[in-house]
Amino acid sequence: MERVASTMGGKVPDAVARLAESPELLNNFLQLTKVFESCTLEPVAREVVVMTVATRNDCHICVTMHTGKLRQLGAGTDVITALRKEQPLDDERLEAVRQFTLEVLATNGGVGDDELKAFLAHGYTERNALEVVxxxxxxTMSTLANRLVRAT
Incomplete structure (x- = not known):
C-alpha cells in the first residue's frame, strides 16, 4: 500500500484502497493503465474507450473519475454528456472509436471486416484497433473490480 501511495502522491483514493486487497490486481491495473496511456491513440480517444466500458459496465466511480479526466483534456460538454448517456458523439472520429469499442465488446473481438474498415476509414490503424482491445x-478489470468491492 505504501508503494501505491507513493505513486499517487501520498493520498490513496478509497476505491484504490479497496482494490489493494489484491495487490496483484491493483499493481497490474496500475501498470496496464500506464501502458494504455502511452499507446498511440490520442488521449481523448483513449477516454472514449474508458467511458464506453465504464458506462456499459455501470461503474459509477469510473464514470465520475473519467468525466474529470475528459474535462482536463478539454473535451466539450457535448462529448462528455453523450458518453455518460451512451449516445452517439457528434465528432465522427471519436464516434468511430466508440462504435468500434462497442463492436469489440459485442463480438468478443470477432469484429467483422466492414466494422474494422469503418474504424480504419477514420484515420485509425490496426495498431489502434489493438490498443482499443x-x-x-x-x-474491464477495473470496472468489474470496482463494482465487486462496492467502490463509490
Whole structure:
C-alpha cells in the first residue's frame, strides 16, 4: 500500500484502497493503465474507450473519475454528456472509436471486416484497433473490480 501511495502522491483514493486487497490486481491495473496511456491513440480517444466500458459496465466511480479526466483534456460538454448517456458523439472520429469499442465488446473481438474498415476509414490503424482491445481489457478489470468491492 505504501508503494501505491507513493505513486499517487501520498493520498490513496478509497476505491484504490479497496482494490489493494489484491495487490496483484491493483499493481497490474496500475501498470496496464500506464501502458494504455502511452499507446498511440490520442488521449481523448483513449477516454472514449474508458467511458464506453465504464458506462456499459455501470461503474459509477469510473464514470465520475473519467468525466474529470475528459474535462482536463478539454473535451466539450457535448462529448462528455453523450458518453455518460451512451449516445452517439457528434465528432465522427471519436464516434468511430466508440462504435468500434462497442463492436469489440459485442463480438468478443470477432469484429467483422466492414466494422474494422469503418474504424480504419477514420484515420485509425490496426495498431489502434489493438490498443482499443488493451483499453477494454484494462478497464474491464477495473470496472468489474470496482463494482465487486462496492467502490463509490
Amino acid at each position: 488493451l483499453g477494454i481489457g484494462t478497464y
